Amino acid sequence: MENRPKKRIFIGLLVVTCLILFFFIFLLWYIPMVGLRNIHSSLPFLFTLVLAIFVFVMLSGGLLLVFTILSGKENFLSQKLRGIVAKVLFPFMILMGKVMGVSKGKVQQSFVELNNHLVRSNSHRTRPNRLLILLPHCIQNFDCQIKITGNIRNCKGCGKCEIKELVELSDVHQVKIAVATGGTLARRIIVENRPEAIVAVACELDLTTGIQDSYPIPVIGILNERPHGPCINTRADIQKVKEAILDFLGPEKVMGVPSKDV
Numbered sequence: 001m002e003n004r005p006k007k008r009i010f011i012g013l014l015v016v017t018c019l020i021l022f023f024f025i026f027l028l029w030y031i032p033m034v035g036l037r038n039i040h041s042s043l044p045f046l047f048t049l050v051l052a053i054f055v056f057v058m059l060s061g062g063l064l065l066v067f068t069i070l071s072g073k074e075n076f077l078s079q080k081l082r083g084i085v086a087k088v089l090f091p092f093m094i095l096m097g098k099v100m101g102v103s104k105g106k107v108q109q110s111f112v113e114l115n116n117h118l119v120r121s122n123s124h125r126t127r128p129n130r131l132l133i134l135l136p137h138c139i140q141n142f143d144c145q146i147k148i149t150g151n152i153r154n155c156k157g158c159g160k161c162e163i164k165e166l167v168e169l170s171d172v173h174q175v176k177i178a179v180a181t182g183g184t185l186a187r188r189i190i191v192e193n194r195p196e197a198i199v200a201v202a203c204e205l206d207l208t209t210g211i212q213d214s215y216p217i218p219v220i221g222i223l224n225e226r227p228h229g230p231c232i233n234t235r236a237d238i239q240k241v242k243e244a245i246l247d248f249l250g251p252e253k254v255m256g257v258p259s260k261d262v
């Protein structure tokens with residue numbers, strides 16, 4: 001998954017949306033001017049002031065977002081920006097993507113990349129026992145008869161799927177791990193475990209809704225690989241999962257190295 005082109009999709013759509021929005025704001029400003037002047041001479045000024053503040057806030061927010069993405073540095077609004085991207089901008093970007101012929105899947109992937117970037121630039125740190133690895137059920141080998149939803153540690157570690165390696169990874173870093181069959185179970189797992197941060201593996205649709213639903217909990221989303229098509233024998237990039245874990249735990253908590261605040 002190439003990071004840069006995907007983030008660019010979201011930023012490109014954002015810029016086009018802003019330009020269109022500014023055009024409509026101009027119309028909104030220009031058209032009622034004549035009528036307002038007839039009501040009171042100071043109303044056009046007040047109306048202009050309100051719209052100017054609105055445009056300023058939007059422009060500053062957009063520039064701050066682009067700056068955060070380009071610099072990769074944390075700023076005092078990083079967390080809020082993540083929320084605005086997830087809750088406000090994303091639905092607009094899907095709509096704009098439709099208008100501009102960018103597929104929903106591509107916009108979702110772009111959103112996940114952008115979210116990951118913002119989470120990482122925010123330098124969230126958590127204790128191992130408050131970090132949750134959340135996996136989709138389709139990673140389990142389709143022919144495996146063992147029930148791992150509810151308790152992933154029922155896995156016998158035969159190695160036919162990546163559940164074995166992921167459980168080992170969670171053991172090494174002493175972080176929680178769970179499998180969800182869908183959004184409802186995923187939400188229940190999150191409520192029960194009360195994680196401070198989540199590393200989620202899923203398809204772009206589930207990652208997108210998961211990131212939105214979990215806000216303000218920071219989520220690093222890792223897109224699963226689907227060599228056999230969607231929802232069957234999918235795969236996770238173990239290296240990416242490991243990197244995401246270390247992003248949350250910080251270098252001082254790498255495998256077996258005791259940390260002062262644990």
Ligand code: SF4
Binds near residue numbers: 140146148159
């Ligand atoms: S690694 Fe675990 S979950 Fe996967 S097929 Fe083997 S026993 Fe089943």
